[in-house]
Amino acid sequence: MPETLAGTGVLIRLGLRRDRWMLPAWIVGFALTAYSTARAGVELYPDATSRIEASTALNATASMVAMFGRIYDPGSIGALSLIKYTAFMAAILAVLMIVLAVRHTRGDEESGRLELLGGGRLGRDAPLAAALTISLGANVLLGLLSAAALAAGGLPAAGSLAFGLGWAATGMVFSAVAGVAAQLTASARAATGISVSIVAVTYALRAVGDLAEPGPSALSWLSPIGWNQQIRAFAGDRWWVLALPVALSLVLVPAAFALRARRDLGAGIAAGRPGPAVGSLSGVWGLAVRLQYRVLLGWAVAFVIFGVVIGSLVSNVAELLSSPNAQDLIKLLGGPRALTEAFLAAEISIMGLLAAAYGVSAANHLRSEEAAGHTEVLLGTATTRFRWAGSHFTFALAGVVLLLFLAGLSIGAGAAFAVNDASLLGRSTVAALAQVPAAWVVTSLALAVFGWAPRLTGAAWGLLLAFVALGEFGVLWNAPNWLMDLSPFRHSPLLPVGSGDGAALGVLTVAAAVLAAFGFAGWRRRDLAA
Template identity: 45%
Template sequence: MNALAGTGLLTRLAFRRDRVVVPFWIYLLGITAIGTAYTSRAAFSTLAKRADFAASVNKNPSMLALYGPVQDASIGSVSLWKVGGIAAALVGVVSLFLTVRHTRGDEESGRLELVSAGVIGRYAALTAGLITVVTTELVLAVLVSIGLVALGLPTAGSIAFALGWFTIGLVFAAVAAVTAQLTTTSRTASGLAIAFLGLCYLIRAGGDVGGHDGPTWLLWLSPFGWMSHLRPYAGDDWWVIVLPVAFSAVCVAVAFALVGRRDIGAGLLPDRLGPAEAGAGLGGPLGLSWRLQRGSLFAWAAGFAVYGAAIGGVTENVEDMIGGSNGRDVLEKLGGGQGMVDAFTNAAMSLMALLASAYAVQAVLRLRSEETGRLAEPILATKVGRVGWALGHVLFAVVGPAVLMALEGVMVGLVHGLRSHDLGDQFPRIFWSAIVQLPAVWVIAGITVALFGFAPRLAVAAWGLLGVFLLLGELGPLLELKQWEMDLSPFTHVPKLPGAPMRTMPVVWLIAVAGLLTAAGLAAFRRRDLS
């Protein structure tokens, strides 16, 4: 039998399974790039504003570590500087998750073993998974380049920027193809790939943080550095594309070689056996939830701490980084404050609250993965009740975001307070601006619990709702949407601290709505069948 037999069939199946997820991510990433470019054109309408902005960024180590340098004072370089960093990393994350989903994920669930009983070749699943991811990245690149050109940005630079995203996705899809052969679980395979992505980002940050006098040679060791050397809108060095393509080809070749050296369902790395007896902490559902959720919480906390320190480091200089009155108007629309520092702080905390909401959704959806993986049934067959089991995970969706936002408030407040020599006044103002975001985050968690209880197969739609709230929060004020449209997002009702008066009733209503949604979801889960 041909080793690639059935590849087309598995590819069509993958696209059918991803018919909601893939268009959503293409839309979200595409609108992020195009929307950022659209809003930045007014803020940086003159060469002088762009030059001042580029100079401010390129001498700020915190911004260089987070996003990299502004390559040029052109409108394209300045407009897409930020999404060339963290958003590019998000492209890599989406690509590696999709790759693991259609390779190791199918093996772990037993789906691949089932379909392999038919006319399916040895390399068909890996090939189909890579085709699915590469096609997704290609569609994203084409749409982004067309959108940027339609905004009036140079064609060559727009294509180079889109290709930069494409190559980032290609690299981490290839890396995930390798990690999927090493482990027996999709969670570990994704974790290894994400750890490699984080290492690459840190290497890129180390190469950029010192400016031209720093260790710029590190940029040649990271895929994110290769994207920086591509220089979209600042020279367009096309030959750099050879590096990520060659690296991806090597990783894919390694992945195909490893597929032929193992059995279906097995990994090349040996499984680490646990202790013969469980510790006292695993005697109840809460201890089990802690065991399952702690790794994710620690990883998110580390990211929030790093980002908080970086945001605190640039807050004092925010006025130097905004392109004149238009830039101030844009920031104040997003942040809702009158002062530049207050508006910037509120806008940053609103964005971090959305990220904390992503953690909350992830924590609740762990219930769904435990259910579909047949891991909930043995627990519920004991004296553990359904609500008690579910509450252990829901608790992390409530307490986890509180820990993350408190950590964010502490880091931003501490760094900014020390830099401004006004720690006693600035720290509490910034800390409470982070904490006040929590009721909106809990509403997102409540929506996810309600979906899990009433319509478990649609629980993943919580990611789509979060994406809608992200667009309303980030682009709604700039696009001047109607107020009722803005009110659909719970984050619209959060008091705009610091700088605006504290309003208690919206906070109370958000907490009440979150509680009702959570209670309704748990009650529905108690009465429905396990699926």
């Protein structure tokens, strides 16, 4: 082994140990999602007529094509069932792999962990090699397990394998993108931001390219997410397309190693800008805002853009139910207005889950600051434990409120413009704000874990994934009601929000307060943990 790769095996074992809960949760979560979707699709569309009817409606709706892509074989149960997951879930997988790669490269370098390990026999390229190896193994395992889950759910084996390998190849491309970004900047947050921005750009390229008639334009072929779409699993299984993400990975990985050879430990290829000569922070509250406001701003922009797009889809919702029986059912339930509100309620609930994800991320910043040694320095001053932890936690709670307010406002504005119903603006905003207490419960859970078991702060993500799984697949799994009731989102009122929903919101708010108090109590009692 070259001297620059010395210690790679040790770092791989260390990385797998650190991710022993997170990685299995991601892999199993994707596989369960694939299995449940396959089973649900087989039951919802039992014959070719129903499949062609639904596929034609989806392909005829430009907004749906932009969001999820086209169905290239209208009669294929696999292509129809997995339309939401070919591009959208590939983008989510890309983000997860970016987080993983940055965590084991620039994140460890920024925290000083690699400098400490470098006191032993550790080659310059070992951390990057270990991170990419872990990512490759995780992607391959996720892809193969998801393929097996799809086949077990009743879909053709060949298409299932093509779909799973498409996920794996897409994840590997963005792991390599993150490896390059980690060499360009000296900040883990900046490396993640650059990489996630590339995911957003490639998703947009695919969206615009897929809108071209009669098929995808060249823009789709410029996007790794578009390549995953063009594998056309269950619609011809074009295996040769898999060579494109593999080839790009083979270009990006050596580029990342070449860039690593051109910089010092702790530095980036692009030099960071120095801060102002005189600081202007006003205590720990100002510090918390300074550390987190840029991340919140990025989330806010994404929420507004996504909200407007989602809201504009309501004008095409009725097209998705072209069956006379489905139209009659909707009329009995309250007409097109009921269908519009049901669609918006489903999308707003998704935004509530995303806001909770932000809350967990912001609350877990407490652990990042503690592990980096910043907390110890601050607590050596007149700052109290409660004030320091309270500043970050309050920012997390306020961020959740802001994001859901913007989500409701943007969804309502898009919907009101699309169907010429100004009342949707206010009703959507109220419905989005009604998701705040449930998101606060999850944020408070993150604080409780930090207070009592700081090394297990990643468990908060596992709890959020469990709540999502119960909400999405609990019925399909025939889970008992008491188990599904453990999810706070199950108790959040949906559109339209009525006066009778106040009790549920009050209970959720009290639960969040109790969990927060529990977390603060643990934080006050325990020692600082590295």
